[in-house]
Amino acid sequence: MKYISDKFDLKETLKKWYETLKPIPSGSLFILDICFIFLFLILYFILNNFIIHRICCVDIITPWLFIYHIKQRSEKSFTLFLISAFCLETHMNMPKGTYFCSYFIIWACLFLVKNRLSWTQLSTWVCGFLISFCIIMIYILVTLFVVEEKIFLSWGMFARMIGYLVLSTLVGIGYLKIYNRIIDLNLDFRQFGFKNIIKNVH
Numbered sequence: 001m002k003y004i005s006d007k008f009d010l011k012e013t014l015k016k017w018y019e020t021l022k023p024i025p026s027g028s029l030f031i032l033d034i035c036f037i038f039l040f041l042i043l044y045f046i047l048n049n050f051i052i053h054r055i056c057c058v059d060i061i062t063p064w065l066f067i068y069h070i071k072q073r074s075e076k077s078f079t080l081f082l083i084s085a086f087c088l089e090t091h092m093n094m095p096k097g098t099y100f101c102s103y104f105i106i107w108a109c110l111f112l113v114k115n116r117l118s119w120t121q122l123s124t125w126v127c128g129f130l131i132s133f134c135i136i137m138i139y140i141l142v143t144l145f146v147v148e149e150k151i152f153l154s155w156g157m158f159a160r161m162i163g164y165l166v167l168s169t170l171v172g173i174g175y176l177k178i179y180n181r182i183i184d185l186n187l188d189f190r191q192f193g194f195k196n197i198i199k200n201v202h
Contacts (some may be wrong), residue, residue, distance in 0.1 A: 056163035063172030095143035
């Protein structure tokens with residue numbers, strides 16, 4: 001019995017399972033990444049449809065996909081972007097094609113600049129998050145105005161858009177704070193500048 005207990009350490013076993021199963025955008029098993037994105041989608045629907053839907057919308061999906069795309073291969077991230085877009089299109093009350101088009105634009109832009117920007121700068125991530133959210137918002141506004149002609153600009157709508165940008169960006173920064181050491185982002189949260197964002201690519 002002593003030999004068996006020495007061989008099997010429950011604490012170490014649970015620690016290894018936790019390291020394998022925790023929802024980080026740099027997992028070893030792609031099937032787990034797919035499970036994680038479904039988990040985030042469920043949380044997203046609960047949060048925005050039942051908890052804060054009367055105040056504003058918070059995007060917890062796009063920042064995670066953004067980080068995933070930077071840390072993983074492009075074909076993997078494209079699959080998760082596609083799965084997320086399909087689920088959001090079928091469950092959210094948005095103009096048709098909102099997430100398919102905006103997510104493809106975000107993925108394509110990241111694909112082009114991924115190796116040309118320095119991802120050790122916090123400002124790079126924040127600007128990337130803000131641009132991603134703006135792409136989604138602009139697509140929604142243009143679709144409503146041009147196609148459906150159902151856009152009503154007001155101070156309330158403007159406040160909701162600002163709240164969406166601020167809260168969603170804070171979610172992205174929160175992800176970075178959590179994953180900074182786990183996936184070696186090497187971010188210094190005490191510095192926020194725009195120097196050396198662009199790499200010296202030869």
